[in-house]
Amino acid sequence: MKKGLIIGGILGVSVAIIILAISLDSELKSDSIEVEDTLDKEVIAETETPEIEEKIDDVEKINLENEYSPKPREWITSGPFQIDRSKYAIGEKIFLVIGGITGNEKGQIVFMRPLNDTHYSVYMTIPFDGMKKDVFNYYVEPQISKTREICSIDDLMGKWAVVFRGTDYPNLYFEITDEVVPGTNIEPVC
Structure with missing residues (x-):
């Protein structure tokens, strides 16, 4: 059971x-x-x-x-100095190549931003001395900056100049257009 x-x-x-x-x-x-x-x-x-x-x-x-694609490099040259394009979008880096400076060449590479059609303001100065270093590369990224009194993208756009102080090399010119690299901060600061 x-x-x-x-x-x-x-x-x-x-x-x-x-x-x-x-x-x-x-x-x-x-x-x-x-x-x-x-x-x-x-x-x-x-x-x-x-x-x-x-x-x-x-x-x-x-x-x-807003689709962005970098333009091909075209290498604009003045003596031993080269920049990689003639036009840049806001937020793009300008690639500067310095190659083959002689030992007696010494001076400054000056990036000049446009104030208007006839006047420029110094954006950045890069010293060089052929005795210390005859070859080097440098990146410059123009951007909005309160300390540099670049308040908006309007202050970046236009025809820039690269001047080679202390040499007889001709200036290089490039343009920053109104195109913007995605992710670039373009908020006015002033």
């Missing part, structure tokens, strides 16, 4: 567990399907509204307008 009660109890518990497992499994499946159906309906409903389609088109248009 005891064996019959034990087997009956085990059998009853087993049946209860199987029924519970089946009911939980069917509940989970039905919930998942309902959630997925709800999500599908929401996505379909949102993409069909004209306002959302118009906003998506506007965002895509802005992305295309």
Whole structure:
């Protein structure tokens, strides 16, 4: 008799567990399907509204307008001095290569930013001395700066000059355009 009660109890518990497992499994499946159906309906409903389609088109248009790709290097030269382009976007670095300065050449490389059509202001001065170093590279990144009194991108744009003080080498000229490298901070500071 005891064996019959034990087997009956085990059998009853087993049946209860199987029924519970089946009911939980069917509940989970039905919930998942309902959630997925709800999500599908929401996505379909949102993409069909004209306002959302118009906003998506506007965002895509802005992305295309802001698409940036650096221009190819063209290496503008004055004696042993070279810059890599004639036009730069705001936020691009100007790559300056100095190669083959003779031992008696000593002076300054001066980057001059435009104030107007006829006047310039010193942006940066880089000394050089052929006795100490005859070859080197330098990066210059013109940017908005309160201390340099460059308040906005308007103060960066225009035709810049690179002057080689202490030499007879002709000046180099380049332009900073109104294009902006993505991620560049262009907020006015003054």
